[in-house]
Amino acid sequence: MGLQFAAARAVSAVSTWGLKHVFHRPAANFPGKVALYVDPRVIADLxxxxxxxxxxxxxxxxxxxxxxxxxxxxxxxxxxxxxxxxxxxxxxxxxxxxxxxxxxxxxxxxxxxxxxxxxxxxxxxxxxxxxxxxxxxxxxxxxxxxxxxxxxxxxxxxxxxxxxxxxxxxxxxxxxxxxxxxxxxxxxxxxxxxxxxxxxxxxxxxxxxxxxxxxxxxxxxxxxxxxxxxxxxxxxxxxxxxxxxxxxxxxxxxxxxxxxxxxxxxxxxxxxxxxxxxxxxxxxxxxxxxxxxxxxxxxxFDPRNGRLQEFSVAGRRTLLNLAKNPTGFNQNIKIILQDEGPKAVAFFVNDKEGDGRDVSWLWDIDFEELAGQPGLRVFAGGIRKNDVQVRLKYAGLDAALVDDASAMFAQMDALPSDARAYVIANYTALPPVHAELGRLAGEAPDAAGGASSSPKSPGDPSGSGAAQATDGAAAPIRLASQAMEGDRAPVGPSSPVQNENVPAAGADPAPLMIAHLFPDLLNLYGDGGNVKVLERRARERGIPVEVLRVNHGEYVDLADVDLVFLGGGPDREQRLASEDLMRMRDDLHAYVEDDGVLLAICGGFQILGREWLLGEEVVRGLGLVDMTTERAPGGSGNRLIGNIALRSPLAERVVVGYENHAGRTRLGAGVEAFGDVASSTGHGNNDSDKRDGVRYRNVVGTYLHGPLLPKNPQVADALLARALERRARRAGVPVPELAPLDDAVENAANEYVRNRLNAG
CATH class of the missing domain: 3.40.1190.10 (Mur-like, catalytic domain)
Structure with a gap:
């Protein structure tokens, strides 16, 4: 120890005093940060x-x-x-x-x-x-x-x-x-x-x-x-x-x-x-x-930091807990399910630096376990509340948007007085929710939860918390006119119509067959949510659907399949899945050339080409599309990461998502991209030509996570339209018209990201 250590202690003491007495903030990090700057060995010294x-x-x-x-x-x-x-x-x-x-x-x-x-x-x-x-x-x-x-x-x-x-x-x-x-x-x-x-x-x-x-x-x-x-x-x-x-x-x-x-x-x-x-x-x-x-x-043990902390708000027992990843959320859902009575549950999710900017992981949470619970009210809050609301919608849960915990309690009047409240928040969402619950717990019940009217969400004059959009539903889709290779007009908006979510009398029972390839291996970034979206959007129109989960070592006859989904995975899992895929190469080639519909994300997109990046190694791909993926200078640490917006022929709305990839993909001459980057922060296939993904026949490949389809329902319907055409040829059944759905929730989530990226 010497002058450096003495100086480190001095600046730490001064910063601690200033934070506590001048700025009235906790001194949990900054004093140590400045001390380490002065003396990098301060921990060893102490x-x-x-x-x-x-x-x-x-x-x-x-x-x-x-x-x-x-x-x-x-x-x-x-x-x-x-x-x-x-x-x-x-x-x-x-x-x-x-x-x-x-x-x-x-x-x-x-x-x-x-x-x-x-x-x-x-x-x-x-x-x-x-x-x-x-x-x-x-x-x-x-x-x-x-x-x-x-x-x-x-x-x-x-x-x-x-x-x-x-x-x-x-x-x-x-x-x-x-x-x-x-x-x-x-x-x-x-x-x-x-x-x-x-x-x-x-x-x-x-x-x-x-x-x-x-x-x-x-x-x-x-x-x-x-x-x-x-x-x-x-x-x-x-x-x-x-x-x-x-x-x-x-x-x-x-x-x-x-x-x-x-x-x-x-x-x-x-x-x-x-x-x-x-x-x-x-x-x-x-x-x-x-x-x-x-x-x-x-x-x-009585935690006061928001981890498994109990409050009494407006006479209601309220449990607050932290969850910051799918495993944490799933374990909290297990706790909620132990309560068999009526209850309210709010999920607050932010995407600040401490949380991670990508919220794709919401689709790896099994919110479906809450569906069908009697007397359940569900709320979505936090910076990414629109994404939470979309995810809950596809789990069968109608969630109201709230700006804070007070709004949640103001909308619980219809529940019995003994109904409990559960508030689950991720990392940076937790402190403000924790502080507010502490304030509410100190107020009289009428002040905390006895509001006479429900608060209104931004853009929601009804006060119901549901997302509103004037162009919530797409027009009926004319299957033959849907653009897959860029030379046809995109789908346009129209007025929403009612859909009873039941097959019409005499409807053909031949199901739309969706094959989800190797979900046990290729399951990063919640990309399996794309399959949930496709399945639900078909069922809501009365179209029977069967999803085939094709796990490692299993076989599927693609002649009986209308739409294939292929996601990405960690390097170890992706290597094993690639061995299965290479054995399927001839079947996949025949499927694609026969206008089979294929959606491939990230690593699944890369393997479609002649060469692709497996870990740090460039290896032979399936060769279904004329493209190659190469290693970036600096290796896997040199990644293209961030929110991104595209303009694509498959949608009139701007397509939004999240990219996170180390590979640099180059399309062959004349090969069409999925879309052109429309945001200043987006990178695309290689960070130079500002294009993302690929379109070839009925193949769509992209780097966009998010997942892709929940916030981009027009893209989902474009894929469904072509898959239904294939089903018609395969099963000898009529091609149905895709009735418009109410996409207000999906479009609100899309609009939030689009506005954030200034990609109107």
């Missing part, structure tokens, strides 16, 4: 203040809860603790916590997965507690492989740190296998018999890329897994939960470990809280906190 050691808590979900609960347990056991309790989990947050603290026994620090590499080498923590790894903010942090490499690198720089990891997660187990650090494994050692969600983040062996087999799954990729090829499997558990009981009133389990056993219970719901408590117990046991002290900490 680490000796921790007399007994430190614990870093890392993982996608549950970090803040586990960090606070472990710190509480240590304090209950009489230890002095330094902790970044507010969730300021970058190096600046850890530095700030240390700068503000005096000498202590233990440090317990929440650490961002990618920032652990900047914290652990300086802190040299005794333990790193790895909770789980799920896809989260793909546009910011990239694929999970990158996170694994970063965590493994951090551990290599602190070789004496013991890795305490979730062995039920193959992604965590792969890190433990890779590093040379001491390890301790925890997991749930029995089948909880939980219903499974649609999308799981890790289907393949981390060693050899074979599909994993499961004796049982808990949720996501967590469970008892093994690879039938190389033997990679869940490690033996050092700390195990057994005799797990999950109920609406709480949970309990028996914890077994090398130092003893414990019976733990908590008034929380959800399987994910079993893992959070088990992880806390595993770490507490290692730092010599007794089971009795941990149980007392659990009993007294």
């Amino acid at each position: 680490a000796p203040r921790l007399q007994k050691g430190s614990v870093c808590v890392v993982g996608t979900n549950g970090k803040t809860t586990v960090t606070n609960l472990l710190a509480d347990a240590l304090e209950t056991a009489g230890q002095r603790v330094v902790c970044n309790r507010t969730g300021a989990n970058l190096d600046s947050g850890v530095a700030t916590a240390l700068l503000h603290a005096r000498e202590a026994d233990w440090g317990v620090f929440e650490c961002d997965e990618l920032w652990l590499a900047k914290i652990l080498p300086h802190l040299q923590a005794d333990y790193v507690l790895l909770l789980n790894l799920f896809r989260d903010q793909l546009d910011r942090v990239g694929e999970i492989d990158r996170i694994q490499e970063s965590i493994a690198g951090a551990l290599a720089a602190s070789p004496k740190s013991t890795l305490v990891f979730n062995a039920d997660d193959p992604l965590c187990a792969a890190i433990a296998e890779r590093v040379g650090n001491p390890t301790a494994a925890f997991g749930v050692d029995e089948d909880l018999h939980l219903p499974q969600n649609t999308v799981a983040d890790a289907q393949m062996c981390q060693r050899c890329s074979t599909m994993l087999e499961y004796a049982y799954r808990q949720y996501g990729q967590l469970g008892a897994y093994r690879c039938p090829t190389c033997g990679f499997a869940r490690p033996a558990l050092d700390c195990a939960a057994r005799d797990v009981r999950l109920g609406a009133d709480g949970l309990s389990f028996a914890a077994h470990g090398p130092r003893g056993d414990a019976a733990l219970e908590a008034p929380f719901s959800g399987a994910y809280m079993v893992y959070n408590l088990l992880a806390t117990w595993a770490a507490a046991d290692l730092v010599s906190v007794s089971a009795e002290a941990l149980q007392r900490a659990i009993d007294a």
Whole structure:
């Protein structure tokens, strides 16, 4: 320590005083940030203040809860603790916590997965507690492989740190296998018999890329897994939960470990809280906190940070919780479903930098589980409330738009007085909702929830919260005139008409056949939502539909298919799917040349060409379209990312979406693009010709996620129109006219992005 350290402490103290007394803001990050600028070794300089050691808590979900609960347990056991309790989990947050603290026994620090590499080498923590790894903010942090490499690198720089990891997660187990650090494994050692969600983040062996087999799954990729090829499997558990009981009133389990056993219970719901408590117990046991002290900490645990926090608003019990990725939202939905009574649920979603700009992941959430719940009111809020409303619509839920939590409570008058409210918010949406619920909870019931009239959403004079649009429905689609190669007029708007969503008397029963290729592998960015949209838009017109989910290793006769969907996936999964696709090459070529309809997104779009980018390698493609994809200078880190708007012959409205790709695609001479970039922020196929995607016969390929079709219903109907023409030829049935649908919700979501990009 020297002048640099002294200067760092001085500027930290001044900035802390200014933030608290002048700007009246919390000083959780900035003092550490300026201190690190002055002295990059400030964490290492302050680490000796921790007399007994430190614990870093890392993982996608549950970090803040586990960090606070472990710190509480240590304090209950009489230890002095330094902790970044507010969730300021970058190096600046850890530095700030240390700068503000005096000498202590233990440090317990929440650490961002990618920032652990900047914290652990300086802190040299005794333990790193790895909770789980799920896809989260793909546009910011990239694929999970990158996170694994970063965590493994951090551990290599602190070789004496013991890795305490979730062995039920193959992604965590792969890190433990890779590093040379001491390890301790925890997991749930029995089948909880939980219903499974649609999308799981890790289907393949981390060693050899074979599909994993499961004796049982808990949720996501967590469970008892093994690879039938190389033997990679869940490690033996050092700390195990057994005799797990999950109920609406709480949970309990028996914890077994090398130092003893414990019976733990908590008034929380959800399987994910079993893992959070088990992880806390595993770490507490290692730092010599007794089971009795941990149980007392659990009993007294009263989070005030919006994580599983209870409020009483207008006499209604209200639960607020954070969810920032599909797994988190799905686990919250499980909690909501335990309440069998009438209830209101609000989802607040932002897309600020801390959240990730891409909201495609909303379509990987199983909102459908809420459909059909009696006495359920659903609300959509946050910056991207229009996207939430569209997603809920296609899940069978009619959501009202709200600007804040007050608007939600003002619209709950029709529900019984004992109906509960659930508010789920993502990262940056949580603080304002948390603050508002705190304010409402302090007001009299009439002030909080007794408004005499419902607030009006922007552009909604009815006050119902539903999106309004003067051009909500498209005109009936003349199938033969729909443009697929750019030489025909786009669909125009018209007045909405009623649709009874039932087949007309005597309607032909031959279903429209949609093949979703390899959804078990190619499931990034919520692109499966495109299939949901196509299916629903056909059914609402009384057209029978059958969706074939063609998983890895399965075969489909494309002669019996009218529309094929092909998405993108992580590199490991995409490589395996490409082997299946190359075996289908001749069938796909015949299908395309016979005017079969094909929608391909991102990696699925790339493989249509003669060459495409698989990881960092350019490999042979299907050759269905004259185009190639090459590696960008600088490799996969040089990505084209952001919201984008296009003008396409397939839609009169501007087409909006989100792109995130490292490949640079070049179309052959005379090959038509899906659309031309109409926004200043969009890149397109290669960032030079300002065109995105491809159109060839009835093939549409694009880099647009979002997913593509929910906010661009005219494109969806263009694809359906051509698919119905193929069905007519295949099955010998008449070609129906596509009746217009009420697309007010979809068009409002489109308009929001379009206006944001100034792409009117």
